[in-house]
Structures are given as C-alpha cells and as structure tokens.
Amino acid sequence: MTAWEGVAIAPFALAENSDDTTAEDSEKAEAGNSAPVSTSWDTDIENPYNWPAGKKAWQVGMAASAAFLASMGTSIMTSSHSQLMQEFGVTSTAAIVPLSIYVFALALGPVVGGPLSETIGRYLVFLFCVPIGALFVVGAAVTHSFAALCILRFLAGFCFAPCLAISAGVLNETYKPEKRGLPSTLFILTPFLGPGLAPAIGSFVTNRKGWRWTQYTMLFFVAFTMLITIAFGRETYHPVIKRRLAKKLGQPVEPSPPLAKRARQFLTIALIRPIHMLFTEPIVGLVCLYASCEFATLFTFFAAVPYVFQGVYNFSIEDTGLVFLSIVTGCLLGTLTIIICDILLYRPQVPLHPAHMVPPEYRLYPAMIGSLGPPIGLFWFGWTARPDISWASPVVAMVPFAWGNLCIFISTMQYISDTYHGTTVASAASANSFARYGLAGAFPLFTIQMYSTLGIGWASSLLGFIAVVLMPVPWVFFKFGKGIRARSKYETASY
Numbered sequence: 001m002t003a004w005e006g007v008a009i010a011p012f013a014l015a016e017n018s019d020d021t022t023a024e025d026s027e028k029a030e031a032g033n034s035a036p037v038s039t040s041w042d043t044d045i046e047n048p049y050n051w052p053a054g055k056k057a058w059q060v061g062m063a064a065s066a067a068f069l070a071s072m073g074t075s076i077m078t079s080s081h082s083q084l085m086q087e088f089g090v091t092s093t094a095a096i097v098p099l100s101i102y103v104f105a106l107a108l109g110p111v112v113g114g115p116l117s118e119t120i121g122r123y124l125v126f127l128f129c130v131p132i133g134a135l136f137v138v139g140a141a142v143t144h145s146f147a148a149l150c151i152l153r154f155l156a157g158f159c160f161a162p163c164l165a166i167s168a169g170v171l172n173e174t175y176k177p178e179k180r181g182l183p184s185t186l187f188i189l190t191p192f193l194g195p196g197l198a199p200a201i202g203s204f205v206t207n208r209k210g211w212r213w214t215q216y217t218m219l220f221f222v223a224f225t226m227l228i229t230i231a232f233g234r235e236t237y238h239p240v241i242k243r244r245l246a247k248k249l250g251q252p253v254e255p256s257p258p259l260a261k262r263a264r265q266f267l268t269i270a271l272i273r274p275i276h277m278l279f280t281e282p283i284v285g286l287v288c289l290y291a292s293c294e295f296a297t298l299f300t301f302f303a304a305v306p307y308v309f310q311g312v313y314n315f316s317i318e319d320t321g322l323v324f325l326s327i328v329t330g331c332l333l334g335t336l337t338i339i340i341c342d343i344l345l346y347r348p349q350v351p352l353h354p355a356h357m358v359p360p361e362y363r364l365y366p367a368m369i370g371s372l373g374p375p376i377g378l379f380w381f382g383w384t385a386r387p388d389i390s391w392a393s394p395v396v397a398m399v400p401f402a403w404g405n406l407c408i409f410i411s412t413m414q415y416i417s418d419t420y421h422g423t424t425v426a427s428a429a430s431a432n433s434f435a436r437y438g439l440a441g442a443f444p445l446f447t448i449q450m451y452s453t454l455g456i457g458w459a460s461s462l463l464g465f466i467a468v469v470l471m472p473v474p475w476v477f478f479k480f481g482k483g484i485r486a487r488s489k490y491e492t493a494s495y
Contacts, residue, residue: 058232063167071194080211105157107437113162133159141215196327203321274431296439330402360418367411367474373404382460
C-alpha cells in the first residue's frame with residue numbers, strides 16, 4: 001500500500017472488524033525497498049504498533065493539531081469580509097475569494113501529501129510543511145495587495161494540505177484496528193471543529209485587532225503544532241522506519257523504484273482513477289455527490305450566517321462569530337452518534353460473520369440516521385430567521401445540520417473503505433476529497449447573491465431540497481449495495 005492510500009482508511013475504522021489494508025500492506029508493497037532486519041518486525045520496539053501508549057498518544061496529538069490548524073484556516077477570515085471590502089476596494093464576492101481559494105488548495109492534499117510522505121516519510125512532512133505554510137500566512141498578514149493576499153492564502157493552504165491528508169495514515173500505522181477506535185474518533189473530530197471554532201475566534205480578533213490578526217492568530221496554532229511535532233513527533237511510516245533500521249544494522253537496502261514508475265503509480269491512484277470512478281462507479285459517484293453537497297452547504301454558512309444575523313438581528317461581529325459554536329455542538333453530537341451506532345449496531349454483527357467479512361452496508365447506519373439532519377436544519381434555519389422569531393431558533397437549527405453532516409461523511413467513508421480494496425480505496429478517497437473541497441470552495445462565492453435574490457427562506461430551502469433529494473443515497477446502498485458492488489469494475493468486497 002502506498003502512503004496516500006493509508007489516508008483514506010484510518011480515521012474511519014472505528015470497529016475491530018475494519019479491513020486493515022494499511023500499514024501491514026505497506027510493508028508488503030515496499031518490501032523491495034527495505035532489507036530484512038535481525039529481529040521480527042512484529043515484535044521490534046521500533047515498530048509503532050509496539051510503542052508505549054504515551055508515545056502513541058503524542059502522534060495522535062501531532063496529527064490532530066496539524067489537522068485542526070489546516071482546517072481552521074478555511075474559516076478564520078469569515079468575519080473579515082467587510083474589512084477586506086473596505087481596505088482593498090473589492091466587491092462582496094471578491095472579498096470571499098481568500099476563503100475559497102484556501103479551500104481549493106486543501107483539495108490538493110492527497111495529491112501532494114501521498115507521494116511526498118512516501119518519499120521522505122510522514123514526520124518530515126509535518127516538520128517542514130507546517131513552517132513553510134506559516135511563512136505564507138505571515139505574507140498574507142502583511143501584504144497590501146489583494147491579489148497577493150489570495151495567492152498567499154492559496155500557498156498557505158497548499159502547504160498545510162499534505163499534513164491534513166496524511167494525518168489519518170499516522171493513526172493507521174500507530175494503532176492496530178482493535179485499538180484504533182478512540183484515537184480515530186478524537187482525530188476525526190478536529191478537522192470538523194476547526195471550521196466551527198475558527199469563525200468564533202476570528203470574529204473577536206477581527207473586531208478588536210483587525211483582519212490581519214486572523215493570520216497572526218494562526219501562527220499561535222502553528223507554534224503549538226510545531227512544539228508537539230519537534231518534542232514528541234516520530235516517524236510512523238513503516239517502510240521508512242524499516243529502511244532506516246536496515247541501514248543502522250549495516251544491511252543492504254534495495255533502491256526505490258524508478259521515478260517514472262512511481263510517477264505512473266501516483267497519477268493512476270491520485271488523479272486518473274479517481275476521476276474515472278466518479279463517473280463510472282455508482283457508489284463512489286453518489287457518495288461523493290452526497291458528502292460534497294452537504295460539506296459545501298456547511299461552507300455556505302460562512303457567508304450566510306453574517307448575512308442573516310447581522311442583517312436580521314443586528315448582531316455584532318463578535319456575536320455573529322459565536323453563532324458558529326452551534327456547528328461545534330452538532331459535530332460533538334455527531335461523533336457521539338457514530339460511536340453509539342458502532343457499539344450498538346455494527347459490532348454485534350462481527351461475531352455473526354467470518355473474520356473481517358461483515359458486509360460494508362452495516363457501516364451506513366449513522367448516515368441513514370443522520371440523513372434527516374441536514375434538511376431539518378436547513379428548513380428550520382431558513383424559515384425561522386425572521387425578526388419576529390428569536391435569534392435562538394436559527395442558531396439551534398444549525399445543530400442538526402452539523403450533526404447530520406458529520407454522520408453522513410464519516411459513515412459513507414467507512415462504507416467506501418470497506419467496499420473497495422487495495423489502492424482503489426485511496427482513489428475513492430481522493431475522488432471524495434476533490435469533490436468536497438471543490439464544491440466547498442465554490443459555494444460561498446454565490447451564497448450572498450443567492451440569499452439576497454431568493455430571500456433567506458427560499459435560499460435555505462433550495463439547499464434543503466438538495467439534501468432531501470440526496471437523502472435516499474445511504475438507504476439505497478443499504479438495501480441494494482451488495483448487488484451494486486457485484487457489478488463494479490473494480491475489486492470490491494463480495495460478502
């Protein structure tokens with residue numbers, strides 16, 4: 001298994017029965033690049049699986065802090081919209097571009113992070129990409145050109161993206177499946193908490209210090225991430241560790257495959273096959289469509305919330321930022337729902353089936369339950385955001401949306417991870433990443449026009465109708481998934 005393949009699986013394997021085609025497979029795939037060591041790798045103290053619990057926990061901390069840093073950059077400038085318009089003399093839509101272009105850059109995470117971490121290891125990606133990204137953040141903070149601001153924001157996102165993409169692989173290579181549940185759950189939460197907490201932080205910073213300090217604020221999180229990385233971070237990618245151990249023992253190490261071969265493999269897994277699967281695989285296509293539309297709807301709130309709460313309820317910038325804490329609440333409830341479904345609905349199926357052969361469709365319970373959340377939340381939000389109804393109603397309405405969004409994303413990715421095998425999982429995950437971040441970056445660009453033209457009620461209802469249309473996706477796959485899998489052109493689970 002390649003490095004970018006591991007990105008797809010680890011954080012979604014909450015049960016013991018997860019199809020573990022990760023670190024162990026990477027050893028087989030990279031066998032030609034490392035020499036045998038004098039002791040068994042399974043019992044070697046250098047094997048991350050055999051590290052002490054504390055050392056493993058710090059790797060989760062490194063990955064989670066980097067994921068939070070990358071994700072908070074998407075929305076920390078939400079409250080800077082008016083100041084950007086005033087300082088640079090740009091239109092309302094243009095003022096959203098620095099937000100959107102950062103999100104577009106995150107879509108390149110699997111493309112860049114996979115081959116890079118396979119070449120130099122996971123740890124060095126964290127060690128170098130985060131500080132390089134910080135330089136572009138500083139540049140965005142001091143620039144007096146709007147074009148430069150957009151470019152620097154893109155480059156910052158481009159540098160942080162590999163860390164976000166490979167963080168899941170770190171967990172994959174540090175914890176065995178039966179021990180992966182809790183750390184995976186904690187890690188999953190951080191990239192979703194970032195977009196919810198960052199607007200709250202950014203609103204106070206923008207109001208009291210100006211928009212440039214939203215970028216300086218990110219540097220505090222950069223420093224925290226680097227502190228954990230330097231002090232406690234270690235290499236977790238098994239083939240790299242084995243090569244280093246072999247060199248230390250004076251054993252011969254076979255050279256890496258030719259660059260041309262690696263480039264072809266990279267293009268196939270990260271670019272060509274994901275596009276092909278999007279349009280030819282019903283499971284990948286519909287799951288990506290569903291998850292991407294709901295993820296993009298989440299990002300419309302970054303433009304819609306200031307429009308609604310400042311326009312209808314005369315909220316201040318700081319009050320508007322606090323509204324986003326409802327998204328954090330929804331994500332916490334979503335995480336709890338996933339854990340409960342895993343314990344009560346999925347794990348009881350494990351003893352009823354052969355080892356590692358629980359049908360993937362049992363992963364879809366959270367998505368089926370959570371599919372109710374987005375339409376309820378969006379209709380509720382749209383038609384109660386009125387001066388004659390308390391502001392608390394639309395604020396609370398965002399909770400079921402965020403809850404359902406998280407349930408849908410994690411559950412459907414679990415389903416994809418269990419459905420496909422080998423490097424095909426990585427391709428499906430790359431397709432999901434491209435689609436999610438592509439739509440998420442685009443939606444905020446037309447949100448204000450949509451809300452001002454259609455009105456708050458109908459604009460939110462339009463998004464709600466999209467959620468209603470896509471609601472049957474997990475239910476259809478739960479009912480007919482086995483037959484759909486059987487007709488796939490790729491290797492899929494046959495049980």
